[in-house]
Amino acid sequence: xxxxxxxxxxxxxxxxxxxxxxxxxxxxxxxxxxxxxxxxxxxxxxxxxxxxxxxxxxxxxxxxxxxxxxxxxxxxxxxxxxxxxxxxxxxxxxxxxxxxxxxxxxxxxxxxxxxxxxxxxxxxxxxxxxxxxxxxxxxxxxxxxxxxxxxxxxxxxxxxxxxxxxxxxxxxxxxxxxxxxxxxxxxxxxxxxxxxxxxxxxxxxxxxxxxxxxxxxxxxxxxxxxxxxxxxxxxxxxxxxxxxxxxxxxxxxxxxxxxxxxxxxxxxxxxxxxxxxxxxxxxxxxxxxxxxxxxxxxxxxxxxxxxxxxxxxxxxxxxxxxxxxxxxxxxxxxxxxxxxxxxxxxxxxxxxxxxxxxxxxxxxxxxxxxxxxxxxxxxxxxxxxxxxxxxxxxxxxxxxxxxxxxxxxxxxxxxxxxx
Ligand code: MG
Numbered sequence: 001x002x003x004x005x006x007x008x009x010x011x012x013x014x015x016x017x018x019x020x021x022x023x024x025x026x027x028x029x030x031x032x033x034x035x036x037x038x039x040x041x042x043x044x045x046x047x048x049x050x051x052x053x054x055x056x057x058x059x060x061x062x063x064x065x066x067x068x069x070x071x072x073x074x075x076x077x078x079x080x081x082x083x084x085x086x087x088x089x090x091x092x093x094x095x096x097x098x099x100x101x102x103x104x105x106x107x108x109x110x111x112x113x114x115x116x117x118x119x120x121x122x123x124x125x126x127x128x129x130x131x132x133x134x135x136x137x138x139x140x141x142x143x144x145x146x147x148x149x150x151x152x153x154x155x156x157x158x159x160x161x162x163x164x165x166x167x168x169x170x171x172x173x174x175x176x177x178x179x180x181x182x183x184x185x186x187x188x189x190x191x192x193x194x195x196x197x198x199x200x201x202x203x204x205x206x207x208x209x210x211x212x213x214x215x216x217x218x219x220x221x222x223x224x225x226x227x228x229x230x231x232x233x234x235x236x237x238x239x240x241x242x243x244x245x246x247x248x249x250x251x252x253x254x255x256x257x258x259x260x261x262x263x264x265x266x267x268x269x270x271x272x273x274x275x276x277x278x279x280x281x282x283x284x285x286x287x288x289x290x291x292x293x294x295x296x297x298x299x300x301x302x303x304x305x306x307x308x309x310x311x312x313x314x315x316x317x318x319x320x321x322x323x324x325x326x327x328x329x330x331x332x333x334x335x336x337x338x339x340x341x342x343x344x345x346x347x348x349x350x351x352x353x354x355x356x357x358x359x360x361x362x363x364x365x366x367x368x369x370x371x372x373x374x375x376x377x378x379x380x381x382x383x384x385x386x387x388x389x390x391x392x393x394x395x396x397x398x399x400x401x402x403x404x405x406x407x408x409x410x411x412x413x414x415x416x417x418x419x
Contacts, residue, residue: 033394043112054119057336058112114306122384140376141344143355144169152211166374193410323351334366
C-alpha cells in the first residue's frame with residue numbers, strides 16, 4: 001500500500017486504512033442440533049464487521065460434547081481478535097497450540113472454525129468457495145447412495161428404485177453393515193450388543209452382490225462398504241472374491257490399524273479400493289497414496305481438520321493418480337456436505353461423492369443445502385459455502401444424550417468387534 005502521509009495525530013493514513021481493512025474474529029459459537037438420527041455440531045464464527053459471519057461443520061456425532069468443549073473452552077480464547085483472512089496460519093497454530101494433536105475431537109473442532117473462515121473469505125470476496133480454490137472443473141458431482149435390505153432380493157429392489165430416481169452409483173449392503181444375525185451360533189446368556197459374524201458376512205455379501213449385479217443394468221455402478229469389519233486375511237480373500245463383479249470400489253476393507261495389509265490385497269486383485277473415513281493423521285493416508293495402494297481417498301473432511309487439509313490431500317493424491325470420494329453420511333452436517341461439494345467441483349481428481357438423501361426438515365433448517373438432480377449434486381453460486389442455518393428451527397431439535405448402541409459391536413462369542 002502506498003504511503004499517503006500522516007494525520008493530525010501523527011499516524012500514517014495508509015496504515016490506518018490498512019488497519020481498518022482487517023476483519024477480526026469477535027466470537028465463536030457452537031450450535032448443536034439433531035434433525036435426524038445424528039447429533040450435529042455447527043460452528044458460527046462472528047467477526048468485527050457487522051453481519052459478517054461464517055459457518056462450519058465440526059460434527060463428531062459420538063463425541064458431540066467433547067468437541068463443543070474443545071471449541072468453547074480452548075479454541076475460542078485463542079481465536080478472538082485474530083485476522084479472519086489468515087486461514088492457513090490459524091489452522092497451523094490451532095493444530096499445534098494444544099501441543100498434542102491429530103486427534104478426532106480437536107480435528108473436528110478445528111474444522112468447524114476452518115470451514116467458517118473459508119465461508120467468510122468467500123463472502124468477503126463475493127465468490128463461492130470453489131472459486132477461491134481455483135474454480136470449477138465440472139458442473140456437478142456424481143453421487144452414490146445406499147441401498148439395503150434383509151435379503152438379496154430386497155437389496156436389488158431398493159437399488160432398482162434408486163436407479164429409477166436417477167442415481168447411477170449405488171452402494172449395496174444387506175442388514176446394515178453386519179449381515180444376517182439369524183442362525184448365529186452364540187454362547188448362552190450373550191451380552192447385549194450389535195452382533196456380527198465376519199465369516200458368514202463374507203459369504204452372504206457375495207451372494208447378495210451376485211444377485212444384485214444380475215438384476216441391474218450393466219451401466220449401473222455398484223459399491224460395497226466392508227466397514228473395516230473383516231480380519232485382514234479375510235479382507236484379502238473378499239477383495240479377490242468380488243473382483244468378477246467389477247465394483248466401482250470396495251470401501252474400507254481394512255481398519256486403520258491394519259493398513260499394512262493393503263500391499264497384500266493390491267498384489268492379488270484389481271478390485272478398486274477406497275479408504276479413509278476413520279483417518280485423523282497424515283501418517284495414515286501418506287503411505288497408501290505414495291505407494292499407490294488405494295484408488296480413492298475418502299476421509300471425513302471435518303475429521304482431518306476441514307477444507308484446508310482436504311485441499312492438500314486432494315492435490316497430493318492427484319499427483320499419484322488417486323481420486324477423491326469424501327465421506328458423506330448423515331453424520332456429516334449439511335454445512336459439511338456443502339464443503340464437500342465445493343471440493344468436488346474443483347478437484348481435477350474427483351471420483352465420487354457419498355450422499356445420504358436428507359429429510360425435508362434439513363432443507364428447511366439449512367437454506368441453500370445442495371440438491372441432487374438425476375444423480376448429480378449441484379452447488380449454488382452464492383458467496384462462501386452458500387448455506388445458512390435457521391437457528392430457531394435448529395433449537396426445536398435438541399441433541400439427545402443416549403449411549404450409542406450400533407457402535408457396541410460384538411463377534412458371535414460376545415467379544416468386542418470393530419463397528
Ligand atoms: Mg463407509
